[in-house]
Amino acid sequence: KVLCAAGSLAVLLAFFCRDTFQPEQLSGARVLLTGASTGIGEQMAYHYATFGAEIVLTARREAVLQEVMEKCLTLGAKKVFYIPADMSSPSEPDRVVQFAVQKLGGLDYLVLNHIGISPFQMWDGDVEHTRWLMQVNFFSYVALATAALPTLEKNHGSMVVVSSLTGKIPTPFTTSYSATKFALDGFFSSLRHELMMQKRNVSITLCILGLIDTAAALEKTRGKVFIAASPAPEAALAIIRGGAARLPELFYPWWLRHVHGLWVLLPSPACCRASIPQRSEPQRP
Numbered sequence: 001k002v003l004c005a006a007g008s009l010a011v012l013l014a015f016f017c018r019d020t021f022q023p024e025q026l027s028g029a030r031v032l033l034t035g036a037s038t039g040i041g042e043q044m045a046y047h048y049a050t051f052g053a054e055i056v057l058t059a060r061r062e063a064v065l066q067e068v069m070e071k072c073l074t075l076g077a078k079k080v081f082y083i084p085a086d087m088s089s090p091s092e093p094d095r096v097v098q099f100a101v102q103k104l105g106g107l108d109y110l111v112l113n114h115i116g117i118s119p120f121q122m123w124d125g126d127v128e129h130t131r132w133l134m135q136v137n138f139f140s141y142v143a144l145a146t147a148a149l150p151t152l153e154k155n156h157g158s159m160v161v162v163s164s165l166t167g168k169i170p171t172p173f174t175t176s177y178s179a180t181k182f183a184l185d186g187f188f189s190s191l192r193h194e195l196m197m198q199k200r201n202v203s204i205t206l207c208i209l210g211l212i213d214t215a216a217a218l219e220k221t222r223g224k225v226f227i228a229a230s231p232a233p234e235a236a237l238a239i240i241r242g243g244a245a246r247l248p249e250l251f252y253p254w255w256l257r258h259v260h261g262l263w264v265l266l267p268s269p270a271c272c273r274a275s276i277p278q279r280s281e282p283q284r285p
């Protein structure tokens with residue numbers, strides 16, 4: 001009986017969660033994409049281009065953005081512009097959104113994907129780096145979302161926020177990075193509730209990614225992490241589909257959802273507790 005009930009539940013879930021993604025729905029969609037010069041962002045740019053979107057690309061390196069723009073045009077993008085910007089500067093998010101709105105006449109998607117460089121190592125006490133990383137990976141996301149909200153609301157648009165499993169499950173060697181990703185979850189998941197309460201039709205998709213085979217990630221984790229990395233083009237497509245489907249959360253690869261579910265149920269395994277040395281009771285005279 002239990003197996004039968006579980007089976008029926010699985011069928012029902014599959015029915016309600018079935019993938020209704022139609023590439024045509026992105027034809028002519030106006031997209032502002034950050035971190036678009038390399039890695040997953042670059043791959044997202046190529047997918048959006050193939051689907052016929054109108055795109056504004058941003059990152060710091062102008063020459064690389066220009067190359068990505070040219071490839072997007074050959075792939076079928078309706079319009080492509082780029083704007084170099086360093087998100088460690090608090091004035092850049094407003095400038096970038098204004099540029100995108102002016103070039104595209106409004107926005108349907110704001111895809112927040114960039115990250116500042118951070119080491120994969122034990123906490124070394126560098127508070128300044130954490131402050132800087134918070135600006136790049138978190139405060140600039142908040143500022144970009146705030147500046148884009150009016151145009152997204154007008155167009156019943158979507159925000160897509162790229163995060164990580166380390167923004168759901170604390171992981172060693174990622175202290176500051178993990179903190180910025182947890183902050184994104186707190187802010188954007190809370191904002192999603194508020195938008196729903198106010199009946200404002202802007203979706204927010206938080207994307208929880210595992211290890212992806214970008215050059216930056218492989219370089220950082222080489223010799224330290226021994227799990228297979230998933231392909232960046234596939235991760236990029238999963239993010240785009242999740243945003244188009246207006247999912248609240250997307251896990252890629254899909255089985256990370258179960259890893260996270262298990263962690264919520266069993267956050268502190270007995271084996272970890274057993275490995276912590278116990279303090280001995282003070283001796284009474």
Ligand code: NDP
Nearest residue numbers: 035037038039040059060061087114164211212214216217
């Ligand atoms: P990359 O390091 O490959 O790309 C980062 C992008 O951000 C580049 O386009 C870079 O371009 C841009 N960038 C860097 N610094 C700044 C800055 N100060 N201001 C503006 N833009 C900046 O990252 P990935 O593609 O690997 O990661 C993309 C997203 O996916 C991130 O949000 C990351 O947290 C997430 N993710 C990735 C995983 C992975 O294993 N790869 C795992 C989990 C999550 P430029 O240098 O030209 O500025």
